[in-house]
Each structure stands twice: as structure tokens, then as C-alpha cells.
Amino acid sequence: MEKQDLLYEGKSKKVYATNDPARLIVAYKDEKGAVNNHISNAVMRMLEREGVPTHLVRQLSERETVVRRVRMIPLEIIVRNVVAGKLSTLIGQPEGTRLRSPVLEYRYKAALLGNPMINRFHVFALELCTPEMLDEIDRLAFRINKILKQQLLRAGIRLIDCKLEFGCLPDGSIVLADEISPDTSRLWDAETGRKLGKDRFRRDLSNTIDAYQEILDRLERIHSVSYTHLRAHETRGNL
Ligand code: ADP
Numbered sequence: 001m002e003k004q005d006l007l008y009e010g011k012s013k014k015v016y017a018t019n020d021p022a023r024l025i026v027a028y029k030d031e032k033g034a035v036n037n038h039i040s041n042a043v044m045r046m047l048e049r050e051g052v053p054t055h056l057v058r059q060l061s062e063r064e065t066v067v068r069r070v071r072m073i074p075l076e077i078i079v080r081n082v083v084a085g086k087l088s089t090l091i092g093q094p095e096g097t098r099l100r101s102p103v104l105e106y107r108y109k110a111a112l113l114g115n116p117m118i119n120r121f122h123v124f125a126l127e128l129c130t131p132e133m134l135d136e137i138d139r140l141a142f143r144i145n146k147i148l149k150q151q152l153l154r155a156g157i158r159l160i161d162c163k164l165e166f167g168c169l170p171d172g173s174i175v176l177a178d179e180i181s182p183d184t185s186r187l188w189d190a191e192t193g194r195k196l197g198k199d200r201f202r203r204d205l206s207n208t209i210d211a212y213q214e215i216l217d218r219l220e221r222i223h224s225v226s227y228t229h230l231r232a233h234e235t236r237g238n239l
């Protein structure tokens, strides 16, 4: 697989074209990138095993992964199991309140607008996707949430909420794309409530990387996930 032009540089990843028009290479950028790459791929493999279609093809190196090229739907799908973050002020409930049923939110991926929360009517009026596609996205999002919630709990991790992005393959089918990592989800220790994911108290970066590494270690423990390359912590010194 040959890496070609840089197509897009986002906050956390660079996206490259390849010699195969149906494939892209995603390269994670910052110091947390290698761990996020490993965690996202482990999670996507976990979901694939349960029949959820994802963009994952294979991990190429510590920071790089080959994915299926999709037409991204410019929505962030947030699935919430417990009140945290912006929902706390929105509905006036303290952080940590368990929700009776999962809550799904749509955010319009438009950085200049600050990724505002929108509803189904906005999605259709803006023609971000069709009603059929959004129904499929909802269905997949709830399924992904259910699988992740169960699997993470086996690793002693409580899934508070997570952000999902979906894309469209040339045949029109919807697949999970982008990443699922501690940067894009709230993960709390099931026993102590200690924050392991994006909302943990960040004293310094190495501290954050340690917490992310702990998530990866726990996932590996429950799944004996086989990696194509070295585990992230074995090469941490080189980051
Ligand atoms: P952003 O700052 O926009 O969130 P990221 O740093 O997360 O960007 O970079 C990843 C970019 O690649 C995102 O814009 C995301 O929508 C896009 N992307 C993720 N997976 C795929 C894919 N399989 N095909 C095409 N684009 C993708």
C-alpha cells in the first residue's frame, strides 16, 4: 500500500490517498496518537466480530491505519448512557446521573459554527443524508453503544458517552468510520469512577497517555487482541 497525497489534516489525524482509490491511510498525529490508533482499531475489530460494518482494513504501523474510503456524513452522533458534559447544563441534572434509556444527539460537523447540536429536521433540510440513512445510523449507533457498554464493562470500564461518525460506501451502505478512542468518549473506571477518557483531569500529557494505555491494556486483557505491530507501550520511548 503506497501512501500518496495528503487529502486532509484535521485536529487529530492526517488523511492520505493511496494507490488504491478505495483505500485511505489515516495517520494519527499527536503523542496520544499511537495509543488512540491501537484502541480505535481494537474497538472496531470488536464491533466487526459482532457484525457491525466499519471502515477498518488493517493497521499499518504504530500511528497509521488503512481504511475504506467513504463519503463522510457531516454529523457527529453522540450516544449517552450517563449525564456528563454539555448534557448536564442542558437538562439541569448533575454529572453521573444514569439515564433511563440511551440518549442520541446529532451535531453538525461544521467547525466554524462550533459543531452545533441539531435535530432530524435540520439534517433533512440541510440534506446531510436521507431519512433512510439516518434511520440506519440510529440503529447502528444504538447497537454499537450496547456492544461497547457490555464489552467495556468486562474490562472494568463504564461507557458514559461516545461520539461516532459514519460514512457511505460506493454501494450506498453505511459504515462506522473515523475513530472510537478515549479522545472521543468518556470512560470511567467501573469501581472507583476515576476518569480514564477524554474528561480526566489533565495534569500533563504523559499522565493522559498513561490513562489511555491503561484502557488499551484492559481491552487487550479481555480480548487477547492480536496486533499487526508492537503494542503501543513497547515503543512509548520513541514517541
Ligand atoms: P477533524 O478535526 O475534522 O475531526 P480528524 O483529525 O479527526 O478531523 O481527521 C480525520 C478526518 O478524516 C475527519 O474529517 C473524518 O471525517 C475523516 N475520515 C475518517 N474516516 C474516514 C474514511 N473512512 N473515509 C474518508 N474520510 C474519513
Ligand code: MG
Pocket (backbone or CB within 6 Å): 010, 011, 012, 178
Ligand atoms: Mg475528528
